[in-house]
Amino acid sequence: MTTATMGPHEGAIERLAAAGCVIDRLPADAAGWTPELIEQFAPAADAYLGTFRGVGLTRQVLEASPRVRVATSPIIGVEHIDVTAASELGIVVAHGAMAENFEGMAEAGAMLVAALRKRMPQKTASMAAGEWKMGHSGHLVRGSVVGLLGLGRIGQGVARRLAGWGCELIAHDPYVDAGIATGNGVALTGFDDLMARSDVLLVLVTLTPETRHIIDGAAIARMKPGAALINIGRGGCVDEAALIAALNAGHLSGAAIDTWEQEPPSADHPLRRHPQVIATSHDVGHSAELYAAIPETAAANTLAALRGEPPPHVRNPEVLPLWLERIAALDKWA
Structure with missing residues (x-):
């Protein structure tokens, strides 16, 4: 599950699709999670990937996502994800800390x-x-x-x-x-x-x-x-x-x-x-090398979690014991 576009990080979605993942995207005009959008996307989501700017991944969305294993931010910032809620629910948050x-x-x-x-x-x-x-x-x-x-x-x-x-x-x-x-x-x-x-x-x-x-x-x-x-x-x-x-x-x-x-x-x-x-415009340390690494890292974080392995770059490492329990329960009923 991702946003309508990933902008310069779209390569992450291409890598996930190549690995056999089915990609669902929020509508381009979505300005927030309505009950209808939550019902449409959250119950089937195994992973969230994106910055979800202006929309966010709220507690309400995460609570409505019983199958989700990971919320991945392609960038290092995770302000758009309710990390506290994710940790309480046993959901690992991965980010671009390369x-x-x-x-x-x-x-x-x-x-x-x-x-x-x-x-x-x-x-x-x-x-x-x-x-x-x-x-x-x-x-x-x-x-x-x-x-x-x-x-x-x-x-x-x-x-x-x-x-x-x-x-x-x-x-x-x-x-x-x-x-x-x-x-x-x-x-x-x-x-x-x-x-x-x-x-x-x-x-x-x-x-x-x-x-x-x-x-x-x-x-x-x-x-x-x-x-x-x-x-x-x-x-x-x-x-x-x-x-x-x-x-x-x-x-x-x-x-x-x-x-x-x-x-x-x-x-x-x-x-x-x-x-x-x-x-500068929140890009003073950015480089061609960084933009090449972001899609690869975002995809690697997401695919690892989908396999039941801790992602390479975890924002909330304290959740890992509870996350492993969540993964075991999901795999049991898969």
Whole structure:
């Protein structure tokens, strides 16, 4: 069961069809799950694959899917899937956590640190305006403090890439082991200390009720004057209105925004063309290599689960014991 189109990831559906899967698609005009659509598709679904943008895979849909073995997101994000409901029901959630994804984002994170320290947005805006050497000198990365809000695979990748740059790496992540931080040359610290000490702060967390607007006006006010902010995590983690105010007031020297509170942001969004901002469309770390890997990984995740094997990339690994029970029951009555 998938959406009307998978866009650039349509190759995943081709691979599943080649493996003998029957593909059912939501209608192109579906703006949400109606009772009729649920009745039409959910009872027969063995797997869900897609981003289901604007529609989502809700608890209601999953509860109406007694045969489903896996919900696969082709991308790394799973905001469109009710992961809590899936876990409670014994449904494994697979996602696109292949190396091409988080390695590309780590490369982008390190690149943006250097770009903001060098004041690249100001320099390019000045040049485009016909000016020449207007004094946007910037600073060295060496000797600066780079803060990581979140020390998962992307944060660790950023740390490894900056290891030889002579900067101090600090992070706040209550869910990471201190040994992982130390092994990547990072010192763990509290949230307030991270805000106060970072010359460049990278927001690398996923969006949860706990992290929504974790970077709000109060957090930004605790950042040192002239610091810069990078958000390549999730848009709702940063209060964009507070960020704009801090940039316009001169409290922050710059920002790089790849993920937005509303995607796409409005055409007149102030951050799109702000002279101190590097603005990208949730694709700053994407690559040809990633787009080649996504269909293959999505198909591999889905086919493994259909065979009764744990997918290569599981978002909710805690569900696996219950999932194996669900699979055994389904196979018994097959």
